[in-house]
Amino acid sequence: MPTFALVDCNTFYASCERLFQPDLRDRPVVVLSNNDGCVIARSNEAKSLGIAMGAPLFKIRKLVDEHGVIVRSSNYALYGDISERVMSVLGSQAPAHEIYSIDECFLDLDRMAVADLTDWCRNLRRRTHKWTGIPVSIGVGPTKTLAKVANRLAKKSAKAGGVLDLSHHPQWTEAALRKTAVGDVWGIGRRWSAMLEERGIHTAHDLACSQDGWVRKRMGIVGLKTVHELRGIACHALDDQPAPRQTxxxxxxxxxxxxxxxxxxxxxxxxxxxxxxxxxxxxxxxxxxxxxxxxxxxxxxxxxxxxxxxxxxxxxxxxxxxxxxxxxxxxxxxxxxxxxxxxxxxxxxxxxxxxxxxxxxxxxxxxxxxxxxxxxxxxxxxGRGKARLGLARKGGEWRMRQENLSPSFTTRWGDIPAAKMG
Amino acid sequence: MLRFVEYPTPLELPLFGSPVEAGFPSPADDHIEGKLDLNEHLVRRPAATFFVRAAGESMRGAGIFDGDLLVIDRGITPQPDDIVIAVVHGELTVKRLQRVNGAWQLAAENPNFPTLPIRDDGCEIWGVVTHSIRRHCGR
Missing domain, CATH: 3.30.1490.100 (DNA polymerase, Y-family, little finger domain)
Structure with a gap:
C-alpha cells in the first residue's frame, strides 16, 4: 500500500520572521499581503487574539495597539530562501518528494524500511527544526488526502507531538475523519462544502460514507477521487517531476x-x-x-x-x-x-x-x-534594480507599500543579521 | 571582468599542482587540476548554514572582532568549547559554550565582559560558529 507523508511548516511566514528575531517568539505576529493590505499569515498567538485571515490592517488596528502585535510586510525573499532550505532537508531524507507549496511538501515513504515510522517522522521533524529553525508537522496516510487529514490533526493535538501516522494505525482513521470538518478536506472548496453541509454531510467521515453515484453526479470525477482517497484508495500519485514552468x-x-x-x-x-x-x-x-x-x-x-x-x-x-x-x-x-x-x-x-x-x-x-x-x-x-538599462526613472509612486518589511536576512549581504558580542 | 560572488554561486579559482615557491615556476603548474570553490570550504550543509555579522568586543580573545562575518552551521550539535550563537534576552549573541564542574555557561573572551551561567530552564543555542571571516583591506 502506498504511504504518503505531508510535511507542513507551522505558521511558516511568522516562523521565518521569528528565526532571526528571537524576541518575537512569544509575541503575536501577523504578515500582510502585498501592499500591506490584509492579513495573510498569523502566529498562533495572533490567532488566539481573534485576528482573522484576510482582515484588513485598519480593522485590526485596535487589537494591534492593545496587544503589541508585530505587523510585518510580506518578505518573499526571506520566505523563499527558508522554504528552499526546508525542502532540501526533506528531499534529502525521503526517497521521493513533491514540493506542494511554499510551506508544504509531500513525501513518498512507500519503500522506506524503518521499524517505526512515527519515530522516523519525529526525527525528521527534529532535524528540520534544528537545521532550518522552522517547526513542522507531519501527517502520514495511505493517500495524499488522508496524509492531509493526519497533518491537520498532528498540528492541533498536543498529544500527537507534531506527528500522526494513519498508515500504521488504521484504527485511528475513523476518529480522525470524524474530527475533520468537511470543508477542511483537501480539494473541497467553499462551494462544495456549502452544498454538502446542506445535505447533512458535516465531517470527512460523512463524506467518506457517501454513495459513489451521488458523489459522481454532484461533484464529478474530481469529487469522487477525493471520496475514494478518504477511504484509503490512492488516486493521486506523487508528482515528483514537476514540468518546467511555462510562464x-x-x-x-x-x-x-x-x-x-x-x-x-x-x-x-x-x-x-x-x-x-x-x-x-x-x-x-x-x-x-x-x-x-x-x-x-x-x-x-x-x-x-x-x-x-x-x-x-x-x-x-x-x-x-x-x-x-x-x-x-x-x-x-x-x-x-x-x-x-x-x-x-x-x-x-x-x-x-x-x-x-x-x-x-x-x-x-x-x-x-x-x-x-x-x-x-x-x-x-x-540589491534589485540598482543597475538598470537607461529606461526607467528611479522610485515613483507605483512602488509597493511595504512599511513593515523585515530585512532580507539570508539573501542580501547588507541585510544579514547581527550577533551581539557584548 | 569583475566577478561578483554570491552564495551559492561557486567561486572558481584554479588549483595548482605544486606548492608556491620562490624562483622558477614548476612546469607542472601548467597543468590545472581543478577549481577551488570557497563555498565548498566554508559551507558543509547549505540548508543549515547562515551568515551573521559580529558586533561588539566581547570575543576578541577568540579572534573575532567587530564587523567580522561569521559562518553558522545549525546542523552541528553544540559541544563544550564551541563558539556558538546563543539567544540571550531575545538577541543573537556570540559566546563560548563551556561546561565547568557539570554546569553549562556562556563565556565571553574578554575580561571586561561577564560569563553567563545557563540556568536550569535552559538556553537556546541558535547555531555553532564554524568560521569567521575578516576583511583586511578596506579598498
Whole structure:
C-alpha cells in the first residue's frame, strides 16, 4: 500500500520572521499581503487574539495597539530562501518528494524500511527544526488526502507531538475523519462544502460514507477521487517531476491609482526587467511577452478598464533589451488616458530551454556579450534594480507599500543579521 | 571582468599542482587540476548554514572582532568549547559554550565582559560558529 507523508511548516511566514528575531517568539505576529493590505499569515498567538485571515490592517488596528502585535510586510525573499532550505532537508531524507507549496511538501515513504515510522517522522521533524529553525508537522496516510487529514490533526493535538501516522494505525482513521470538518478536506472548496453541509454531510467521515453515484453526479470525477482517497484508495500519485514552468510573471498592485503615463511606464519597464531576470535565473528563454494594465475592479465609483497586449519574439530570448523593447511597444499601443490604473503586470510565455531553439536562416547569431550576466550579478550583489538599462526613472509612486518589511536576512549581504558580542 | 560572488554561486579559482615557491615556476603548474570553490570550504550543509555579522568586543580573545562575518552551521550539535550563537534576552549573541564542574555557561573572551551561567530552564543555542571571516583591506 502506498504511504504518503505531508510535511507542513507551522505558521511558516511568522516562523521565518521569528528565526532571526528571537524576541518575537512569544509575541503575536501577523504578515500582510502585498501592499500591506490584509492579513495573510498569523502566529498562533495572533490567532488566539481573534485576528482573522484576510482582515484588513485598519480593522485590526485596535487589537494591534492593545496587544503589541508585530505587523510585518510580506518578505518573499526571506520566505523563499527558508522554504528552499526546508525542502532540501526533506528531499534529502525521503526517497521521493513533491514540493506542494511554499510551506508544504509531500513525501513518498512507500519503500522506506524503518521499524517505526512515527519515530522516523519525529526525527525528521527534529532535524528540520534544528537545521532550518522552522517547526513542522507531519501527517502520514495511505493517500495524499488522508496524509492531509493526519497533518491537520498532528498540528492541533498536543498529544500527537507534531506527528500522526494513519498508515500504521488504521484504527485511528475513523476518529480522525470524524474530527475533520468537511470543508477542511483537501480539494473541497467553499462551494462544495456549502452544498454538502446542506445535505447533512458535516465531517470527512460523512463524506467518506457517501454513495459513489451521488458523489459522481454532484461533484464529478474530481469529487469522487477525493471520496475514494478518504477511504484509503490512492488516486493521486506523487508528482515528483514537476514540468518546467511555462510562464512567469511580475505584477504589482500600485499603492494608489495612477493616471500619469510616465509613472505607469516606469513601473511596467521595471517589471519587464525583473521578469527577464527571472527567466535568465531559471536558465530559460521566452517565446512571447504579454503586458496588462487594469483599474481597480472593486472600485464602484471609478471607470473600470482592463487593457492588454502581447508580442511574439522572432527568436526566443531572455535579453532584457529585447524584452523591454517589446513591452514598450505594447505599452504605447494599449495605453489609454483618463483612467486611474491600479495594477500592471508583465508575463513571459512559452518558456523553453535555450538549447532547443531552432536556428533560422536569417538569424543574426547573438554573441553572448556578458552584459546581461553582469547586470544580474550587480543586482544580486547590491540589491534589485540598482543597475538598470537607461529606461526607467528611479522610485515613483507605483512602488509597493511595504512599511513593515523585515530585512532580507539570508539573501542580501547588507541585510544579514547581527550577533551581539557584548 | 569583475566577478561578483554570491552564495551559492561557486567561486572558481584554479588549483595548482605544486606548492608556491620562490624562483622558477614548476612546469607542472601548467597543468590545472581543478577549481577551488570557497563555498565548498566554508559551507558543509547549505540548508543549515547562515551568515551573521559580529558586533561588539566581547570575543576578541577568540579572534573575532567587530564587523567580522561569521559562518553558522545549525546542523552541528553544540559541544563544550564551541563558539556558538546563543539567544540571550531575545538577541543573537556570540559566546563560548563551556561546561565547568557539570554546569553549562556562556563565556565571553574578554575580561571586561561577564560569563553567563545557563540556568536550569535552559538556553537556546541558535547555531555553532564554524568560521569567521575578516576583511583586511578596506579598498
Amino acid at each position: 512567469t510573471c511580475c505584477s504589482r498592485t500600485f499603492g494608489e491609482a495612477i493616471r500619469d503615463k510616465g509613472q505607469v511606464h516606469d513601473a511596467v519597464m521595471s517589471f519587464a526587467e525583473r521578469v527577464a531576470e527571472k527567466v535568465r535565473h531559471a536558465g530559460q528563454v521566452a517565446g512571447a511577452v504579454q503586458l496588462f494594465i487594469r483599474t481597480d475592479p472593486f472600485d464602484q465609483n471609478a471607470a473600470r478598464k482592463s487593457v492588454s497586449g502581447s508580442a511574439t519574439f522572432q527568436r526566443p530570448t531572455s535579453d532584457t533589451r529585447v524584452i523591454t523593447d517589446a513591452v514598450l511597444r505594447i505599452f504605447d499601443r494599449i495605453w489609454r488616458d483618463g483612467y486611474g490604473w491600479r495594477k500592471a503586470g508583465v508575463l513571459l510565455l512559452d518558456l523553453g530551454d535555450p538549447a532547443s531553439v531552432p536556428a533560422s536562416l536569417f538569424d543574426v547569431i547573438e554573441q553572448p556579450d556578458g552584459l546581461m550576466a553582469a547586470l544580474d550579478e550587480i543586482n544580486s550583489r547590491f
